[in-house]
Amino acid sequence: MSESSVADGAGMASRHAVLHILNKPPGHARTHLCLATLAATDALVLIEDAVLALASGLDTSAAVYALGPDLAARGLAADNGQTGVIVIDYEELVALAAGADKTVSW
């Protein structure tokens, strides 16, 4: 991805009070806890097994990002059933984490 999209990522992050980073697969109790604490103004980043939520569906009004390499590994694309998901790379994840007020690793 281009440097400008990294800057965009950081710009978006600065609007989010909390950056929630989730690595648990759908159905895991931690997923429910994460969603229960997710404010509409927060952002959720799906990494590792959590990207499978794009296939099973995810009910939130918060901004949702998904880590591209984890999507590719699992044969998924951003449009796999879920709309409005922004695919990011590690550089953009760093920018989001650096720009957020607070991060929670679920």
Add this chain to the structure above:
Amino acid sequence: MSESSVADGAGMASRHAVLHILNKPPGHARTHLCLATLAATDALVLIEDAVLALASGLDTSAAVYALGPDLAARGLAADNGQTGVIVIDYEELVALAAGADKTVSW
């Protein structure tokens, strides 16, 4: 427990086609899988974290056993919300496993 109750355990086990041994806490995906494969003529043994199902409730018509030391560790008794649960010790678990046609460790 007395030796006669051990023999009772083995006698019960011989009526069960499959002895399901579950150690996962309520809410774990494995719990659902175990219950989905549990026949009314099977038996379910709750060990370790799975004994917490006596507090949260368990919907099955199969025979249910729970390991006493694990109940005690977690401050639970057999009558903690769930009826008809038979509390066993390790000796009775051995007798159930030895007497069953087949065991599955979930």
Add this chain to the structure above:
Amino acid sequence: MSVLVIVDRSPYGSWSGRESMDMALSLAAFDQPVTLLFSGVGVNWLRAGQDPASIFQKAVERNLAAAPIFGIGALLADQQSLEDFGLDASQCVTGVMPVTVEPTLLARFDDVVCL
């Protein structure tokens, strides 16, 4: 800096909950404000009358009851999870405060740790 440490692992079947509580105790030992929140199956750490000696493990109940003495600000528990496991305050170690798990809960803390 005030930290919320969340424990959502069940007692005794795994050491994960203990290692989370060790983190909370460590923050308290260094005079950092810290609060514990028990959620999901984790609320079972709070049940009174645990006897882990029956499986040759150490009791944590007394440590939790003494949490304020160790410098831990509060023992919060998710109200819904308490109900799910048939627990009310009278069946818990002393000092447990039921709360609703919602976004505003996290906003009260500078950092959230959930292993």
Add this chain to the structure above:
Amino acid sequence: MSVLVIVDRSPYGSWSGRESMDMALSLAAFDQPVTLLFSGVGVNWLRAGQDPASIFQKAVERNLAAAPIFGIGALLADQQSLEDFGLDASQCVTGVMPVTVEPTLLARFDDVVCL
């Protein structure tokens, strides 16, 4: 002796599913009848087009497609789980047979292994 090996762990985030599949391959290598069943998030092992090289892991897709050659009797998948993850047979590696997970399924095997 026929063995059912169940995989209900998701791919790549943990090695548990791989270690279950290694057990199935090992039984097959010693000429023991074995069947694999994918359930829950485990069905995602079956999705066609996986590229684990993107996270520096080894692909299992080709191994699964070649399961009959290795002596594995069948690749079963829980129908409901496939639907939960938006999968139909055309999006899976070849040879996947959807089944309903119910008590009678286990009765077809002498042993069931679910790590």
Add this chain to the structure above:
Amino acid sequence: MSAVKPVSFTLVITGAPYVSQAPQTALSFARAAVSAGHAIDRVFLYGDGVHLASSLCCAPSDEVNWHREWSDFIAQQQIPAVACIASALRRGLVDDGEARRYERDAHNVQPPFRLLGLGEWVESMTSSSRVLYFQPGGGH
């Protein structure tokens, strides 16, 4: 006990000590099985269970030493005890021979545990009356 016909068990342990309850439950089961006159054909460590074979685990002084309890039990009962070699190597458990092969200057597999392949488990599946699995709970 006469009501139960003696059988033979293989116990597979897939959870690590001081991380999961698996090795504890397995030992209580094993002791009860031996007391009841049943045979234990083999103990097989797989996945994270291989850590039970470590010679370098230093248990907290106020907790039970599960490594010693298991080693003593296996030695007393003369039960073949195997850790899966593939699980072990990737988790940092090596015996004398593997240490030489991989050019490491130390080894940490506690006898009587031996590193062998999954074929040992397959053998148990064909010859033991019952193969039971003692696994991690919902910890992770």
Add this chain to the structure above:
Amino acid sequence: MSAVKPVSFTLVITGAPYVSQAPQTALSFARAAVSAGHAIDRVFLYGDGVHLASSLCCAPSDEVNWHREWSDFIAQQQIPAVACIASALRRGLVDDGEARRYERDAHNVQPPFRLLGLGEWVESMTSSSRVLYFQPGGGH
């Protein structure tokens, strides 16, 4: 990159290599953070994450050697790398000093990793801009 103000990260890893994806994701994150001009104050291994400090892990020859990748990165970037001593001892990870104290004839903590207490993590919580946790997934 100028849009992002440089910050300092502490990375806590609680999942083991070849068991969870945690050490891999953490390394990709760490490399990207350094490339973007951010600082990494400390890498702290906790829980099962301490296995990343093992000197005896023998990775399969057809897989990435995550121990070496991490050791090289830490050495190149001169990042303080700590494994929690309590987590390590109960999981069979000992350094030279602990091996002597516990009378073991081998040690298996790979420098530059050092065994230290949770106080190191508390220090990170008070001094790093962000503390991120790289954990096991739903494997167990």
